[in-house]
Amino acid sequence: MLTPDRISLNTATLREQWSLAECIEGCQRHGLGGIAPWRDKLQEMGATQAARAIRAAGLTVSGLCRGGWYTAEGALTQAVKDDNRRAVDEAAEIGAACLVMVVGGLAEGSRDLEAARAIVEEGLADTLAFAQELGVKVAIEPLHPMYAADRACVNTMSQALDICDRLGPGIGVACDAYHVWWDPDLKAQMLRAGPDRLLAYHICDWLVPTRDLLTDRGMMGDGVIDLPRLAGWADEAGFAGLHEVEIFSALDWWRRDPDEVLATIVARGATVC
Amino acid sequence: MLTPDRISLNTATLREQWSLAECIEGCQRHGLGGIAPWRDKLQEMGATQAARAIRAAGLTVSGLCRGGWYTAEGALTQAVKDDNRRAVDEAAEIGAACLVMVVGGLAEGSRDLEAARAIVEEGLADTLAFAQELGVKVAIEPLHPMYAADRACVNTMSQALDICDRLGPGIGVACDAYHVWWDPDLKAQMLRAGPDRLLAYHICDWLVPTRDLLTDRGMMGDGVIDLPRLAGWADEAGFAGLHEVEIFSALDWWRRDPDEVLATIVARGATVC
Numbered sequence: 001m002l003t004p005d006r007i008s009l010n011t012a013t014l015r016e017q018w019s020l021a022e023c024i025e026g027c028q029r030h031g032l033g034g035i036a037p038w039r040d041k042l043q044e045m046g047a048t049q050a051a052r053a054i055r056a057a058g059l060t061v062s063g064l065c066r067g068g069w070y071t072a073e074g075a076l077t078q079a080v081k082d083d084n085r086r087a088v089d090e091a092a093e094i095g096a097a098c099l100v101m102v103v104g105g106l107a108e109g110s111r112d113l114e115a116a117r118a119i120v121e122e123g124l125a126d127t128l129a130f131a132q133e134l135g136v137k138v139a140i141e142p143l144h145p146m147y148a149a150d151r152a153c154v155n156t157m158s159q160a161l162d163i164c165d166r167l168g169p170g171i172g173v174a175c176d177a178y179h180v181w182w183d184p185d186l187k188a189q190m191l192r193a194g195p196d197r198l199l200a201y202h203i204c205d206w207l208v209p210t211r212d213l214l215t216d217r218g219m220m221g222d223g224v225i226d227l228p229r230l231a232g233w234a235d236e237a238g239f240a241g242l243h244e245v246e247i248f249s250a251l252d253w254w255r256r257d258p259d260e261v262l263a264t265i266v267a268r269g270a271t272v273c
Numbered sequence: 274m275l276t277p278d279r280i281s282l283n284t285a286t287l288r289e290q291w292s293l294a295e296c297i298e299g300c301q302r303h304g305l306g307g308i309a310p311w312r313d314k315l316q317e318m319g320a321t322q323a324a325r326a327i328r329a330a331g332l333t334v335s336g337l338c339r340g341g342w343y344t345a346e347g348a349l350t351q352a353v354k355d356d357n358r359r360a361v362d363e364a365a366e367i368g369a370a371c372l373v374m375v376v377g378g379l380a381e382g383s384r385d386l387e388a389a390r391a392i393v394e395e396g397l398a399d400t401l402a403f404a405q406e407l408g409v410k411v412a413i414e415p416l417h418p419m420y421a422a423d424r425a426c427v428n429t430m431s432q433a434l435d436i437c438d439r440l441g442p443g444i445g446v447a448c449d450a451y452h453v454w455w456d457p458d459l460k461a462q463m464l465r466a467g468p469d470r471l472l473a474y475h476i477c478d479w480l481v482p483t484r485d486l487l488t489d490r491g492m493m494g495d496g497v498i499d500l501p502r503l504a505g506w507a508d509e510a511g512f513a514g515l516h517e518v519e520i521f522s523a524l525d526w527w528r529r530d531p532d533e534v535l536a537t538i539v540a541r542g543a544t545v546c
Contacts, residue, residue, distance in 0.1 A: 111499040117457070146419045148455035149481045149497045159457045182421035184390070184432045208422045210486055224422045226384040 002231075002243055002269035008034030008062035010202065010246035011041050014261060016254040020045040024053050030262040034060035034242045036200075037094070039087060047093040054094060062242040063139065063174065063200045064096040070123030071104035071116045071153070084127040091136045097241060098139035098199040099131065100174045105150045116153045125167055132170045139174035139199040140164065146213055156180070157189035164197055172197030175234070176246065178204050178217055181225040187233045195238030203227060203273065204247045215250035219264060221272035231273060243273065275504075275516055275542035281307030281335035283475065283519035284314050287534060289527040293318040297326050303535040307333035307515045309473075310367070312360060320366040327367060335515040336412065336447065336473045337369040343396030344377035344389045344426070357400040364409045370514055371412035371472040372404065373447045378423045389426045398440055405443045412447035412472040413437065419486055429453070430462035437470055445470030448507070449519065451477050451490055454498045460506045468511030476500060476546065477520045488523035492537060494545035504546060516546065 009032055011023050018026065020041040027035050035054060042050055042064070054061060067087035070076055091099040103120040106113065124138065131138050140160040143152035154160050157180055160173045173193050180186050190198060205223030210216050220227055231243070245265050247253050253261050282305055284296045291299065293314040300308050308327060315323055315337070327334060340360035343349055364372040376393040379386065397411065404411050413433040416425035427433050430453055433446045446466055453459050463471060478496030483489050493500055504516070518538050520526050526534050 106497055111497050113455070113457075113499070144418060145455040146417065146483070146486075149479060153455075155455055156457070182386070182418040182426075182428055184386075184429070206422060210419070213419075213483055213486065224379055224384050226386070 001271070002273045004031040004266050004269060005033035006243055007032050007265060007269050008036050008060065008242035008244040009262070009265070010036040010065065010244050011038050012065065013245055013247045013253065014258050015041070017258045020050055021053060022258070024057050024059065026258055026262050027059055028057040030266055032059070032262070032266070034062045034244070036061065036063040036065060036244050036246075038065045039090060042090060042094070047090050051094045060242060061094050061096040062244045063098050063100045064091040064094065066100045066102045066141070067127060067138075068101040068152070069104040070120045071107045074107040074110070076119050076123050076126075080123065081126050084123065085130050088127060088131045088134055088136050092134040096136070098137040098172070098174065100139050100141050100200060101127070102141055102143065103152045103154050105148060105153050113148070113153055120153060121163055121166070124163065124171065128167055128171050137199050138171045140171065141174040141176060142179055144179040156183055156185070157193065158185055161189060161192055161197065172199040174200035174202065176202035177225050177227060177230050178202070178206060181206060181230065186230070190233045190237045193237060195240065198234065198237050198239045199241070200244060201234050201239055201241060202244045202246045204245065211251065215248045217248045219247060219253060220245070220268040227273045243269070274544070275546045277304040277539045277542060278306035279516055280305050280538060280542050281309050281333065281515035281517040282535070282538070283309040283338065283517050284311050285338065286518055286520045286526065287531050288314070290531045293323055294326060295531070297330050297332065299531060299535050300332055301330040303539055305332070305535070305539070307335045307517070309334065309336040309338060309517050309519075311338045312363060315363060315367070320363050324367045333515060334367050334369040335517045336371050336373045337364040337367065339373045339375045339414070340400060340411075341374040341425070342377040343393045344380045347380040347383070349392050349396050349399075353396065354399050357396065358403050361400060361404045361407055361409050365407040369409070371410040371445070371447065373412050373414050373473060374400070375414055375416065376425045376427050378421060378426050386421070386426055393426060394436055394439070397436065397444065401440055401444050410472050411444045413444065414447040414449060415452055417452040429456055429458070430466065431458055434462060434465055434470065445472040447473035447475065449475035450498050450500060450503050451475070451479060454479060454503065459503070463506045463510040466510060468513065471507065471510050471512045472514070473517060474507050474512055474514060475517045475519045477518060484524065488521045490521045492520060492526060493518070493541040500546045516542075
């Protein structure tokens with residue numbers, strides 16, 4: 001069971017309703033412990049001003065979403081590297097616990113997953129070198145295998161941690177229950193990650209049926225993920241960060257009053273997480 | 274590249290258009306090497322009559338779809354065991370290379386994946402014992418993780434083969450490209466399965482975007498799966514069976530003339546598989 005101070009709001013949850021400034025005020029009003037901005041909302045507000053407002057509200061920044069997309073231009077380009085370096089700068093400016101990486105899927109017109117994965121690892125190495133200089137942690141987010149083609153070709157905790165093993169310190173994983181709940185190897189991999197590499201923990205729920213591959217995530221408790229069990233594993237792995245709520249929900253939560261959404265998050269935290 | 278005699282038609286591909294008798298005639302007309310009936314179509318025709326017609330058409334039976342659903346009643350019941358024994362009987366009667374198992378997802382109202390997986394393994398052991406007496410091979414089909422909740426809680430080749438290791442001879446895997454193409458461990462697991470346990474190989478394609486979780490599979494060549502690479506791995510693993518085409522496609526192929534569908538399968542076999 002999560003008290004509000006253990007919960008962070010990923011701004012994607014209210015992406016259709018609120019600006020970052022409104023999200024910061026909302027988190028404070030509902031007693032949440034933290035926030036995780038998306039870059040578009042952060043840039044809209046300005047990173048410096050956002051950092052100030054977040055600090056003033058007493059919020060922790062559980063992550064910045066998102067860097068990555070290394071395969072977007074087919075090969076790893078300077079433009080992609082530069083954009084990721086800007087993301088690192090932004091993460092540093094707002095004091096984010098990590099920069100969350102959605103690494104990108106197959107390059108346009110390609111069926112070569114191995115090639116995509118090689119591009120991703122090369123890109124991560126570049127971003128990591130820069131992030132180390134600024135003291136920013138890089139968190140690879142394994143995405144559900146249904147996004148392997150078009151969003152991220154890193155699809156399991158094991159695969160992400162193998163990359164971390166190769167790239168060395170400063171890089172870890174963002175573990176999102178929605179993406180990994182099905183994995184029979186999940187507990188072992190969370191323990192393998194441990195406190196130094198389990199950099200973020202995201203929650204929402206898997207709805208049955210799921211009506212859309214991208215924007216039909218559920219509020220905690222409305223689906224089938226055993227969130228208390230996963231939270232127990234996160235504890236066991238030594239994760240001491242916030243549980244970040246990230247719900248893409250075009251059909252439901254994006255249509256509701258934002259204060260109702262935040263109140264529901266707090267209530268569900270107390271009962272089903 | 275697949276010649277038609279290396280291709281089998283899974284009747285789900287024409288499930289909205291043709292009976293099993295029509296599928297058998299169609300396969301013969303288009304020179305396909307085999308067929309894989311679903312149980313509903315088989316029962317409609319009658320297993321004895323179907324077996325005779327399939328033999329007369331010179332077709333191999335690459336599999337019978339499907340046994341499993343062990344979690345359907347919450348616990349493993351005698352009714353579920355009995356239904357799977359009937360499936361084994363049917364597979365024996367038509368000389369199927371294997372009985373394909375879609376094992377079932379979470380029990381109704383449950384979030385306990387571990388419990389579901391325990392039920393499944395108990396059920397598979399029961400079916401296997403009976404199948405061994407009749408000389409029928411049991412093939413666990415790992416389903417894509419997006420079906421973990423509602424169709425099958427066995428979701429990777431590795432997980433399926435771990436079960437096979439525990440249950441002993443007579444059981445293997447049905448490897449469906451659609452379900453496993455994303456898996457970074459796929460090649461290693463196909464080789465681990467080897468000729469004795471790689472009992473079936475199913476093909477279709479992953480469309481981008483995928484508009485429906487269940488019924489938007491693509492014709493080979495229309496999506497992003499590197500089918501020649503996967504076929505090479507199947508060869509390397511010693512798989513000598515047919516490539517079984519199984520396309521659930523409510524929006525496209527289920528609406529087309531069945532002879533056009535079969536002609537397309539043959540053409541794509543020659544060019545993109």
